[in-house]
Amino acid sequence: MQSICVFCGSSSGANPAYEQAAMDLGRAIAQRGQVLVYGGSKVGLMGAVADAALAAGGRVHGVIPQALVDKELAHHGLTQLDIVASMHERKARMADLAGGFVALPGGAGTLEEIFEVWTWAQLGFHTKPVGFLNAAQYYDGLESFLDHTVREAFIKPGLRDMLIFDTEPGRLLDRFASYVAPLQPKWIRRGET
16 A cells, blocks of 8 residues: 545644644654655644654645635645645545545544545445544544444444544554455345345
């Protein structure tokens, strides 16, 4: 796996552990010789993950829409910065560049991005790993909710198992390296739950 796409907050959040996790992940990606692909911003956890990867000698490929460049949010110290026309183009470009996807703590945008790539995996559009770096138990409630969706027969267990949750960046990336996508259809018929 040559590249890891990281989705995360443009804020640093309330807990300093979130920024530490972003820095640890950026370093871990760089130390493995992988390219960090991310949203191209210099602020919040986005800036922290990128700066840590760069400081560790890594390569960082940012993808940012022109509207955010105009707001002076772009990180101009990256190995490569692609400026695109829209958020849709940004997500498609990041997905094309990525060998796997990690969500650090973040808000609506982070959740939307990670759930979209997970949905694409469920539909068989890609076989790349999708995971959450669960810093300071940020995603505990989400993990419990996803287990609830399985119990309530809205998500098949094999599709839920596509999502990898871990609290340690290196271990998460190790699990990505050994990931094998399940061969399970998304669609189910009545009575199959």
